[in-house]
Amino acid sequence: MTAYKRYLAVWAALIVMTAVTVGVSYLDLGLWNASVALVVASFKALLVALYFMHLRHEIKLVLAFAIFPLLILGLIIAGTLSDTMYR
Amino acid sequence: MTTHDPHKGAPVEARLGIWAFLATELLLFGGLFTAYLVFRLEYPELFHREHLRLSRVLGTLNTVLLLTSSLTMATGIAAIRHGRQRTLQIALALTLALAAGFLGIKYVEWSEDFSHGLFPSSNLFFGLYFVMTGLHGLHVILGMTVMVWLLWRARRGDFSAEYNTPVEVTGLYWHFVDLVWIYLFPLLYLIG
Numbered sequence: 187m188t189a190y191k192r193y194l195a196v197w198a199a200l201i202v203m204t205a206v207t208v209g210v211s212y213l214d215l216g217l218w219n220a221s222v223a224l225v226v227a228s229f230k231a232l233l234v235a236l237y238f239m240h241l242r243h244e245i246k247l248v249l250a251f252a253i254f255p256l257l258i259l260g261l262i263i264a265g266t267l268s269d270t271m272y273r
Numbered sequence: 274m275t276t277h278d279p280h281k282g283a284p285v286e287a288r289l290g291i292w293a294f295l296a297t298e299l300l301l302f303g304g305l306f307t308a309y310l311v312f313r314l315e316y317p318e319l320f321h322r323e324h325l326r327l328s329r330v331l332g333t334l335n336t337v338l339l340l341t342s343s344l345t346m347a348t349g350i351a352a353i354r355h356g357r358q359r360t361l362q363i364a365l366a367l368t369l370a371l372a373a374g375f376l377g378i379k380y381v382e383w384s385e386d387f388s389h390g391l392f393p394s395s396n397l398f399f400g401l402y403f404v405m406t407g408l409h410g411l412h413v414i415l416g417m418t419v420m421v422w423l424l425w426r427a428r429r430g431d432f433s434a435e436y437n438t439p440v441e442v443t444g445l446y447w448h449f450v451d452l453v454w455i456y457l458f459p460l461l462y463l464i465g
Contacts, residue, residue: 189351190348190351193344193347193348193351194344196344197340197341197343197344200340201337201340204333204336204337204340207459207463208329208333208463211329211459211462211463211464219463219464220464223459223460223463223464224456224459226459227455227456227458227459230455231452231455231456234343234448234451234452234455235448235452237347238343238344238346238347238444238448238451239444239445239448239449240282244288245285247285247289248285248288248289248292251289251292251293251296252292252295254296255295255296255299255300256299258296258300259299259300259303259306262300262303262304262307263303263306263307263310266307266310266311267310267311267314270311270314270315271314
């Protein structure tokens with residue numbers, strides 16, 4: 187598969203996932219609405235990062251540069267919530 | 274041909290540089306996402322009520338525009354790696370047009386909000402909405418500015434299969450702007 191065709195397939199998957207997440211938002215699933223929306227968003231983000239941002243074929247050092255800030259953000263969110271949720 | 278041939282792509286220093294910059298960008302937006310999370314957990318009814326005032330249709334349309342602009346950007350990089358200068362120029366022009374469309378719709382949305390008396394000071398939800406989409410919009414404008422420069426250089430024939438580092442680095446920035454929107458869209462428009 188050429189790069190063009192692969193990108194087109196990734197784009198099609200992104201559009202389908204957008205349609206799914208918008209469709210689900212019209213249903214009332216209670217707490218599940220947020221979970222479904224965030225899981226779908228994360229799959230979309232993964233596709234963009236792996237294919238459009240070339241992380242699938244990146245060397246380990248660049249991958250570490252991409253992943254490390256996510257861990258820091260996780261710490262910030264966990265640290266903040268551990269304060270605000272237990273006041 | 275693989276999507277990433279390290280010998281044809283940007284040198285590793287350039288890739289590390291842009292990823293380090295994207296790390297600071299992630300934490301810039303990350304602070305706002307954290308604030309969103311804290312307040313949404315504290316005032317779920319307010320967020321649910323207020324998010325219904327946003328246009329899901331326009332938000333979806335903008336998501337499609339931005340995802341498509343990532344496709345044209347990635348296509349342009351794949352093209353110049355094969356030395357196809359004309360395809361790169363078309364891809365950059367299309368990316369710019371899609372980005373302009375995104376901003377146009379954002380303008381319509383904000384105008385609607387203002388005419389309905391919705392401002393950043395209206396409530397916590399709209400405060401976060403305007404700051405987050407505003408900061409994101411500034412990133413779109415910055416990306417477009419860089420792309421105009423890239424297009425000018427591409428028309429001059431500066432880029433080739435051997436040298437296309439500025440295109441690839443700008444592409445990584447542009448996909449990051451897309452990534453931020455991938456999360457902003459559901460958080461603001463779909464689940465508030």
